[in-house]
Amino acid sequence: MALHGDSNEELRLFQTGEHPCGYFPERQARDLVLDPQDSRLGELYPMALGWGFRRSGDLVYRPHCQQCRACVPVRIPVARFMPDRSQRRCLARNADLDCRVLPAERSDEQFALYQRYLAARHANGGMDDHGPHEFDQFLVGRWSHGRFLEIRTHGAQGRLLAVAVTDVTPLGLSAVYTFFDPDEQARGLGTLAILQQIAWAQRAGLPHLYLGYWIDGHRKMDYKRRYRPLEYFDGRHWREDTAAR
Structure with missing residues (x-):
């Protein structure tokens, strides 16, 4: 083809x-x-x-x-995004954290967090033996325009809590993969990472944050529908998902 x-x-x-x-x-x-x-x-x-x-x-x-x-491509038109009550609570709960955008280059600290995340969230999921080479191959690649959005506790020696691997393109940001501290579930770091990527796209004047694939009713993928407005690709055109939150 x-x-x-x-x-x-x-x-x-x-x-x-x-x-x-x-x-x-x-x-x-x-x-x-x-x-x-x-x-x-x-x-x-x-x-x-x-x-x-x-x-x-x-x-x-x-x-x-x-x-x-079942896999439906979705994206957020960031200029019109408004956080709901739960997302505002997530931002308030994590107001003590710092975020920074770095080149997509693996550090020992990031890799250690990645291994902890996989062991806790995706045990026996086929990625258990990922080493540094597999990390670079999966998340960095040779030609991508990737960046690492780090989320840390406040301070010069702030502890790394999450990394959102994000591709930067002229047409928008693409959320590639996020891994975070499995002991900090109460913070909602996955939600925070998406909210920070939305804010990043807004600051950069980019129109969209691409979230990958939404799967209706799937426990690990249905969360994407909580970000509104949301657009989906029907195979020919991007259309707004008009369902209620």
């Missing part, structure tokens, strides 16, 4: 073979993948976000399952 990018050069798409679904263990999944050898991936990636694709390491993919359409 082929598409044409802005350069009018053919862009090749590959369909993967079936593999176990990461969200529904009883199902098989397939993906569409932009040609990983295409030297233009970095420049094409913002356009691909608009087509409902997502990045994992150096791969730009979109679910393409024959019998299932």
